[in-house]
Amino acid sequence: xxxxxxxxxxxxxxxxxxxxxxxxxxxxxxxxxxxxxxxxxxxxxxxxxxxxxxxxxxxxxxxxxxxxxxxxxxxxxxxxxxxxxxxxxxxxxxxxxxxxxxxxxxxxxxxxxxxxxxxxxxxxxxxxxxxxxxxxxxxxxxxxxxxxxxxxxxxxxxxxxxxxxxxxxxxxxxxxxxxxxxxxxxxxxxxxxxxxxxxxxxxxxxxxxxxxx
Amino acid sequence: xxxxxxxxxxxxxxxxxxxxxxxxxxxxxxxxxxxxxxxxxxxxxxxxxxxxxxxxxxxxxxxxxxxxxxxxxxxxxxxxxxxxxxxxxxxxxxxxxxxxxxxxxxxxxxxxxxxxxxxxxxxxxxxxxxxxxxxxxxxxxxxxxxxxxxxxxxxxxxxxxxxxxxxxxxxxxxxxx
Numbered sequence: 001x002x003x004x005x006x007x008x009x010x011x012x013x014x015x016x017x018x019x020x021x022x023x024x025x026x027x028x029x030x031x032x033x034x035x036x037x038x039x040x041x042x043x044x045x046x047x048x049x050x051x052x053x054x055x056x057x058x059x060x061x062x063x064x065x066x067x068x069x070x071x072x073x074x075x076x077x078x079x080x081x082x083x084x085x086x087x088x089x090x091x092x093x094x095x096x097x098x099x100x101x102x103x104x105x106x107x108x109x110x111x112x113x114x115x116x117x118x119x120x121x122x123x124x125x126x127x128x129x130x131x132x133x134x135x136x137x138x139x140x141x142x143x144x145x146x147x148x149x150x151x152x153x154x155x156x157x158x159x160x161x162x163x164x165x166x167x168x169x170x171x172x173x174x175x176x177x178x179x180x181x182x183x184x185x186x187x188x189x190x191x192x193x194x195x196x197x198x199x200x201x202x203x204x205x206x207x208x209x210x211x212x213x
Numbered sequence: 214x215x216x217x218x219x220x221x222x223x224x225x226x227x228x229x230x231x232x233x234x235x236x237x238x239x240x241x242x243x244x245x246x247x248x249x250x251x252x253x254x255x256x257x258x259x260x261x262x263x264x265x266x267x268x269x270x271x272x273x274x275x276x277x278x279x280x281x282x283x284x285x286x287x288x289x290x291x292x293x294x295x296x297x298x299x300x301x302x303x304x305x306x307x308x309x310x311x312x313x314x315x316x317x318x319x320x321x322x323x324x325x326x327x328x329x330x331x332x333x334x335x336x337x338x339x340x341x342x343x344x345x346x347x348x349x350x351x352x353x354x355x356x357x358x359x360x361x362x363x364x365x366x367x368x369x370x371x372x373x374x375x376x377x378x379x380x381x382x383x384x385x386x387x388x389x390x
Binding site: 004005007008009010011012014015016017018020021022023024026027028030031032034 | 231234235238239242243245246247250251256260263264267268271272308309310311312331332335336339350353354355356357382385386
């Protein structure tokens with residue numbers, strides 16, 4: 001082994017290794033360029049952050065910056081103008097409560113006056129209250145549009161994400177024109193997404209949502 | 214072990230002094246190029262690898278621990294760059310021997326020819342080895358790195374350097390028989 005090691009050292013002295021090119025110039029040019037790029041980027045980010053901070057400090061600007069709200073199974077987009085809205089549309093096919101393929105959640109456990117299968121889920125109609133439940137794990141999404149200036153905010157319902165829309169807005173359901181909707185609370189509940197439409201404020205809507213069982 | 218001068222130079226470069234970094238590049242460009250060349254086996258790849266390694270080293274200076282030896286730290290980056298190029302090319306270029314030396318005055322021409330032939334055989338055998346065996350031999354014998362520096366350069370432990378060197382020499386011996 002010793003001989004072989006000596007031979008390898010001797011071989012090293014006879015290897016055809018080209019003369020190294022001068023690297024310092026090229027390296028320094030690249031470093032200077034990268035430093036300049038970083039400086040410009042840092043300045044741009046700092047300027048952007050400052051502008052964002054100013055915008056967020058003004059309530060009007062803050063509302064206009066948040067134009068899109070999303071939870072699993074539902075998205076709300078703020079638009080400058082609502083599309084023409086249909087006043088009424090069919091909720092689907094009336095079915096008995098025990099025909100739903102999953103266990104429906106009922107406000108305070110009360111049975112609905114009517115139950116309809118439609119729009120990829122189930123509509124539960126109560127006096128003055130409309131509840132829609134669907135399985136959102138498969139990518140189904142309820143799209144809503146509300147005019148800029150509408151009160152829309154993220155909320156928590158029983159620890160899960162939700163969105164409150166405190167005004168008239170448009171709801172897009174599959175296979176039909178956009179229809180008008182009033183105050184609506186949408187939230188996730190396990191594999192389901194629920195939509196509660198009721199003519200009350202956020203606190204009462206949250207109380208109804210929490211009573212579902 | 215680095216000299217006090219070099220330690221000062223590295224400290225200045227870490228503090229953002231471009232002149233200090235330039236001096237380091239000048240001091241190490243030959244070593245960096247040779248390291249990249251024996252790993253990649255191609256001059257153009259070696260030049261790119263060495264250049265990229267210096268740029269990356271400059272970017273990483275903030276993470277360099279003061280007092281640590283600079284050479285193995287730099288060579289680790291160089292070796293990585295060279296191996297990446299070798300990998301992306303899918304094959305390694307072959308090293309070659311310099312054109313035959315005229316021979317020392319008074320040297321027996323027949324003995325010189327035999328020695329040259331023996332070197333050719335040895336180099337061919339080295340190039341038949343697996344990349345990891347070849348890399349460890351290149352670091353230890355072609356670049357004359359210590360076991361510790363080889364370990365740092367190749368990103369392996371000193372124990373692995375020992376065992377891999379032993380294994381590579383054994384395989385080399387078999388290739389030559």
